[in-house]
Amino acid sequence: MSRHVVARVAEIPPGGRKLVTVRGRPIAIFNIGGEFFGLFNRCPHQGGSLCDGRLTGLLLSDQPGSYRYERQGEILRCPWHGWEFDIRTGQSYCDPERVRTRAFPVAVTPGQTVVEGPYVAETVPVTRDEDYVVVEM
Amino acid sequence: MPLDLTGAIDCDIHPAVPGLAALLPYLDDHWRDQVVTRGMDDLVSISYPANAPLTCRPDWRPKEGKPASELARVQREALDGFGSSIAIANCLYGVQLLFSEDLAAAMARAVNEWLAREWLDRDPRLRASIVVPIQNTELAVEEIERRAADRRFVQVLVLAMNDRLLGKRQYWPIYAAAERHGLPIGIHPGSSYHNPPTPIGWPTYHTEDYVGQAQAFQTQLTSLVSEGVFTRFPTLKVVLLESGVTWLPAQLWRMTKFWRGLRMEVPWVDRAPADIVRSNVRLTLQPIDAPPDRDTLLRILDHLQSDEVLLFSTDYPHWQFDGDAVLPEGFPESLARRIMLDNPLATYPRLAELPA
Numbered sequence: 001m002s003r004h005v006v007a008r009v010a011e012i013p014p015g016g017r018k019l020v021t022v023r024g025r026p027i028a029i030f031n032i033g034g035e036f037f038g039l040f041n042r043c044p045h046q047g048g049s050l051c052d053g054r055l056t057g058l059l060l061s062d063q064p065g066s067y068r069y070e071r072q073g074e075i076l077r078c079p080w081h082g083w084e085f086d087i088r089t090g091q092s093y094c095d096p097e098r099v100r101t102r103a104f105p106v107a108v109t110p111g112q113t114v115v116e117g118p119y120v121a122e123t124v125p126v127t128r129d130e131d132y133v134v135v136e137m
Numbered sequence: 138m139p140l141d142l143t144g145a146i147d148c149d150i151h152p153a154v155p156g157l158a159a160l161l162p163y164l165d166d167h168w169r170d171q172v173v174t175r176g177m178d179d180l181v182s183i184s185y186p187a188n189a190p191l192t193c194r195p196d197w198r199p200k201e202g203k204p205a206s207e208l209a210r211v212q213r214e215a216l217d218g219f220g221s222s223i224a225i226a227n228c229l230y231g232v233q234l235l236f237s238e239d240l241a242a243a244m245a246r247a248v249n250e251w252l253a254r255e256w257l258d259r260d261p262r263l264r265a266s267i268v269v270p271i272q273n274t275e276l277a278v279e280e281i282e283r284r285a286a287d288r289r290f291v292q293v294l295v296l297a298m299n300d301r302l303l304g305k306r307q308y309w310p311i312y313a314a315a316e317r318h319g320l321p322i323g324i325h326p327g328s329s330y331h332n333p334p335t336p337i338g339w340p341t342y343h344t345e346d347y348v349g350q351a352q353a354f355q356t357q358l359t360s361l362v363s364e365g366v367f368t369r370f371p372t373l374k375v376v377l378l379e380s381g382v383t384w385l386p387a388q389l390w391r392m393t394k395f396w397r398g399l400r401m402e403v404p405w406v407d408r409a410p411a412d413i414v415r416s417n418v419r420l421t422l423q424p425i426d427a428p429p430d431r432d433t434l435l436r437i438l439d440h441l442q443s444d445e446v447l448l449f450s451t452d453y454p455h456w457q458f459d460g461d462a463v464l465p466e467g468f469p470e471s472l473a474r475r476i477m478l479d480n481p482l483a484t485y486p487r488l489a490e491l492p493a
Binding site for chain 1: 405
């Protein structure tokens with residue numbers, strides 16, 4: 001693994017994003033409140049460009065009619081089919097697996113009621129090295 | 138050689154109210170007087186027209202009177218005829234069509250009392266669904282509470298097409314009562330005809346009405362899942378009676394596909410719709426909309442992805458098959474055992490309580 005400088009920090013201000021190429025692979029870089037995240041720019045569902053997705057929150061519910069909107073700006077929706085991915089882990093929040101196989105890992109964190117699906121977007125470590133955004137891969 | 142059906146639990150038969158005269162003893166004074174004064178003689182729906190082939194198999198059709206309106210014939214043809222250990226009577230009468238909520242409640246109460254006295258008391262193999270005045274949720278719950286102590290009532294019966302979609306919260310007290318008493322909700326083809334039976338208006342022919350019932354089932358299933366009925370009532374079972382069955386895999390695919398992308402509309406739907414349906418929804422066998430071809434049937438059964446969802450039924454006296462061919466050609470024997478006994482017993486907890 002080596003370090004690749006992909007942008008100057010000033011190029012991707014908070015709320016911004018940039019599509020870069022590292023070792024021939026397209027990587028979507030996001031700046032969320034000064035924190036940088038990287039995702040392989042290909043939705044694991046059918047290949048949609050995640051860099052063009054909308055950043056939203058995670059909508060949870062305790063019962064029908066109740067809405068709990070959390071982690072605003074940390075959930076990326078693929079522009080093609082609306083599948084939701086956690087920008088921190090790449091974990092999807094839908095469950096495309098057939099019921100009977102039940103092979104996918106299910107993790108429920110406190111206060112969280114959605115099933116994390118088996119689809120995971122590939123995340124890339126992104127760090128800030130003084131004035132540069134650095135991808136490790 | 139056809140499988141031996143002896144001892145099966147038949148989850149859908151249709152004893153019929155011969156006419157309002159039969160209900161008079163079970164109506165209170167006011168409504169009995171109103172029936173006589175107004176000259177009412179029957180509550181007729183256009184769902185199963187009297188002479189339509191579907192309404193009664195030719196060899197079960199009586200020379201006079203309504204099909205399945207006489208206990209002795211139902212015993213001979215349905216119970217003895219198939220060797221069923223238990224049969225669940227889903228009485229289709231025009232109760233849901235009435236615009237007066239009070240009259241509907243009086244009629245539902247009379248139908249249920251008539252079922253208890255004239256049918257359940259007279260053959261220990263019979264069970265029944267509670268007919269409810271769905272026009273008014275409070276009155277429907279009252280009727281469930283009135284009947285629930287009689288353990289021979291094993292289900293709450295509603296029609297596929299009422300005034301509103303079944304997932305709507307106005308109906309939830311009915312589901313709460315049903316869940317509390319261990320009663321599945323049985324949804325049967327039919328309409329209050331307060332809305333056109335298609336979303337595009339009134340059809341011309343009976344064929345269109347009956348074929349369209351499958352679309353009503355799809356819409357109701359989507360409504361129940363999307364509105365979160367199974368999230369709020371996780372142990373509630375819904376039984377789709379006489380639904381046709383084979384539309385289900387495509388509908389599950391479609392529901393699940395759109396849920397994946399639109400989950401944030403219905404965040405309380407915390408599992409894939411296909412998963413919810415397989416845990417909470419059951420379907421009776423007849424009619425099964427498939428060609429008489431073993432390989433095709435096996436593919437369809439495989440698409441259901443569960444051996445727990447089907448329940449044995451003859452749909453007596455409706456004409457869905459001939460002779461004793463309740464099970465379609467090539468139906469797997471191991472699955473037949475499950476749908477004849479295990480699945481009904483798992484779906485209707487009250488069935489195991491009383492000796493058949």
